[in-house]
Amino acid sequence: MGAYTESTSDTKTCEVYTSAPYYAVGCYVCNNPYVYYAIEKGNPYSTKFEQGDWFKLVAHGIDEQGTETGTVEYYLADYRSENADDWKLNDTWEWVDLSELGQIASIYFTMESSDTGDYGINTPTYFCLDKLTVSTEPSSVEESVVAQAKVYYDRSNGTVRVESAQLVEAAVYNMSGTLVMKQLVEGSGAIDMSAYPAGVYVVRCGGYSTKIVK
Template identity: 30%
Template sequence: MKLHLSTKDYLFMLSFTLSNSLYAANVQIDFEELPLVSSDFYNGSDLAGGFVSYGMDFNNLYTNITSTCCWQGWAYSQTTDTTTPGAANQYSAFAGSGAAGSAKYGIAFSGFDAGGGIIPEITLPVNSNPTSVQITNTTYAALSMQTGDGFAKKFGGLSGNDPDWFLLTVNGLNVADTVVGNVSLYLADYRFANSAEDYILDQWTEVDLTPLANLDVRKLSFRLSSTDNGQFGMNTPAYLALDNFFVDVTTTPGDFDVNGSVGLPDLTIWNTHYGVDLRAAFNHGDADKDGDVDGTDFLTWQANFTTVASITQSIPEPTTLFITGGLTLGLYLPCRRYQIFI
């Protein structure tokens, strides 16, 4: 087969002397690589205690009361129901999909803020800085605020003038679990003098997390609060949806799965995304941070591959590569593009 390289890639090959020094890679957590085996959501019913996506650890506590109950912390989903009220529809984002129309996204339920349980947390790798995340309501929380239900009030009250709000606070915690900074987003706000400006968030909204950068943050905790509270805690359903979480992680070039080493799973990631030429992230195989996944990124992986001299590996089409200690390249120049025969 032929692996097409641009002139830039070819020149890079000729002068390629990349070392395995660490650098800051912008990692995108979008949940798309996480499996859904027999349903449209994962809620921790396997009692794993959480899940990991590209080095980020999402906590989960599942109590096996029934076959579907009960979970706290983080789940992930691909359900799209924006019209059915109630807890049976707790896994749907009110925006109707993941961010930018993607399939999967994360769901948080704060049992702590609902009256007792755990706080949804994301544990970050060492030497990392969160940069941004996209947030929206779940359908369950949004419709509860919009019309009220058996547990929670209709936001605005009967007159529509009650100054209700539903607030997300993202706390940055250091290694001692001390809060060192926070950012916030109103998921609903009915405090405006002009009630026409009152809103319940129904679209994915970007939250800037850079105020938490360079504070040695090791965890992010997601706290929810509301004007609607009762004897046992918050009445508003303590849920949110999360997607496109970006983190700057210090790692080795080519460590696309952000597990601390460069190996064959990283080559699989590069191979899966080879040819993506718009807004690719590091964990999609974009080692040189130019927004695409191409031959230059493969060479970066190869230069940092931990055991390249002892591996013979065949990768399936469309980007078949045969590795035996290194990569033997035949080059020729057809017109204005270089092609590598492998």
């Protein structure tokens, strides 16, 4: 996508097509580092966010006939509260439930920001996307597993954060397949990785697994 457009209307940031109509389940999203620091500190093209500012990602579902099935919004930055303690600037992977989009043939994403000018959005329109999940049924086993187990690495304190709707065993393996540690988690829990060397690890939680980079 170019740096500028001749309109302030929404422009597709990316679009994903499915091989056949499927039911949308969800995906993980995170701020791009360039965007994160543009919001936190500002740059020559965009302003530092202050109270009242916001930056959001909008997912659009499209069916076989090319008709929009709905939208789902997620705020990558939300400074609208008058209380600064409530401000949010996304810095880690977060699960976004896309089931409201229903049966889709494609999903495309647009981005909106409070910081706009004559040429559209000043905030850089980039984001990170992972594990976009669809299903053959509106409520499937795959959807249940993904929704009930959420894993991400919190670099600020060197822990793997695990959130699960059910009691699960979370296990961490190094890239050689050696078990590093494991623990039971129900609700939310933290696995302390601060004593382990930097590298790539695999976290397995119930039927879900993901890689983290320490």
